[in-house]
Amino acid sequence: xxxxxxxxxxxxxxxxxxxxxxxxxxxxxxxxxxxxxxxxxxxxxxxxxxxxxxxxxxxxxxxxxxxxxxxxxxxxxxxxxxxxxxxxxxxxxxxxxxxxxxxxxxxxxxxxxxxxxxxxxxxxxxxxxxxxxxxxxxxxxxxxxxxxxxxxxxxxxxxxxxxxxxxxxxxxxxxxxxxxxxxxxxxxxxxxxxxxxxxxxxxxxxxxxxxxxxxxxxxxxxxxxxxxxxxxxxxxxxxxxxxxxxxxxxxxxxxxxxxxxxxxxxxxxxxxxxxxxxxxxxxxxx
Amino acid sequence: xxxxxxxxxxxxxxxxxxxxxxxxxxxxxxxxxxxxxxxxxxxxxxxxxxxxxxxxxxxxxxxxxxxxxxxxxxxxxxxxxxxxxxxxxxxxxxxxxxxxxx
Numbered sequence: 001x002x003x004x005x006x007x008x009x010x011x012x013x014x015x016x017x018x019x020x021x022x023x024x025x026x027x028x029x030x031x032x033x034x035x036x037x038x039x040x041x042x043x044x045x046x047x048x049x050x051x052x053x054x055x056x057x058x059x060x061x062x063x064x065x066x067x068x069x070x071x072x073x074x075x076x077x078x079x080x081x082x083x084x085x086x087x088x089x090x091x092x093x094x095x096x097x098x099x100x101x102x103x104x105x106x107x108x109x110x111x112x113x114x115x116x117x118x119x120x121x122x123x124x125x126x127x128x129x130x131x132x133x134x135x136x137x138x139x140x141x142x143x144x145x146x147x148x149x150x151x152x153x154x155x156x157x158x159x160x161x162x163x164x165x166x167x168x169x170x171x172x173x174x175x176x177x178x179x180x181x182x183x184x185x186x187x188x189x190x191x192x193x194x195x196x197x198x199x200x201x202x203x204x205x206x207x208x209x210x211x212x213x214x215x216x217x218x219x220x221x222x223x224x225x226x227x228x229x230x231x232x233x234x235x236x237x238x239x240x241x242x243x244x245x246x247x248x249x250x251x252x253x254x255x256x257x258x259x260x261x262x263x264x265x266x267x268x269x270x271x272x273x274x275x276x277x278x279x280x281x282x283x284x285x286x
Numbered sequence: 287x288x289x290x291x292x293x294x295x296x297x298x299x300x301x302x303x304x305x306x307x308x309x310x311x312x313x314x315x316x317x318x319x320x321x322x323x324x325x326x327x328x329x330x331x332x333x334x335x336x337x338x339x340x341x342x343x344x345x346x347x348x349x350x351x352x353x354x355x356x357x358x359x360x361x362x363x364x365x366x367x368x369x370x371x372x373x374x375x376x377x378x379x380x381x382x383x384x385x386x387x388x
Binding site: 186191202205252256 | 334367371
């Protein structure tokens with residue numbers, strides 16, 4: 001009997017201990033975007049104490065003085081300028097039905113980049129700027145543009161340019177589906193994939209400022225603020241979709257289709273954690 | 287002692303000669319089908335690797351050229367890659383949290 005009592009007591013103690021340790025795990029799993037964004041900014045500002053918070057939007061050019069000087073010189077004759085001109089012309093040119101992009105967006109599409117992506121409660125999904133632009137085209141009887149080609153880059157470049165300096169203001173509405181989309185985006189960001197077993201965080205959290213071959217890796221903080229970007233490596237402009245799909249294939253993972261739910265959620269997460277940092281797009285990168 | 291030793295040697299010889307047999311078209315087809323099935327599983331997990339596709343393509347190219355040894359070897363490698371990508375996707379379901387900034 002004594003033995004049985006001892007076993008029962010030990011079992012009860014173990015159960016209690018398990019419950020005690022299980023409680024903090026549940027708390028840690030709670031989805032808390034505000035705490036995430038705070039921790040995200042703290043991580044990068046602690047890691048790079050000399051970089052001002054708003055300078056993180058300049059990616060690798062914020063990482064040291066030499067690169068910063070390169071960026072300043074580049075900005076005098078920015079390589080994305082041709083795309084900006086093209087985007088402005090496209091944005092104001094009427095569709096065949098006489099309407100323009102202005103008719104699809106709040107404030108006629110000017111100075112609104114900082115509000116994208118947003119969570120559409122009717123649809124229950126994240127809507128990115130690239131997706132909204134193609135939906136606008138289709139609603140007006142025009143064929144959609146490729147998400148990874150110059151036309152989409154030009155349109156988003158122009159819209160970003162009209163929003164420069166405005167702080168990212170991504171909202172997560174009081175809708176469990178929005179919170180789930182945010183969480184899925186976070187999970188995608190930290191999940192290792194591809195034969196090289198890299199996550200987005202491997203490069204942009206663990207190694208910003210380090211070189212991968214000839215490139216200096218950008219910090220994840222502020223990385224969306226500069227989109228779209230002109231990349232010397234590409235000798236051209238790249239959309240957010242192009243950046244995501246290329247990252248996947250570079251680590252030997254088969255990219256998903258541009259604007260698949262995973263990429264939309266990823267953009268939602270990455271944009272949210274950079275809330276408060278200014279839009280700097282279109283950007284230029286080495 | 288001599289008999290069992292000679293029996294063992296015979297078995298090893300037979301086994302090695304079986305391994306040395308050239309792969310047939312049927313071997314290749316079976317290996318390719320297994321690799322494709324494994325890659326479909328990875329696709330369902332949204333985590334295919336580009337190297338799996340490239341190795342499957344190499345298997346098909348070797349088979350088209352009539353080299354079923356190389357084709358079968360590539361198909362088996364592709365299956366291993368596909369299974370590794372599925373393992374990665376499954377294990378990352380929880381492991382991603384280790385990387386998270388908190």
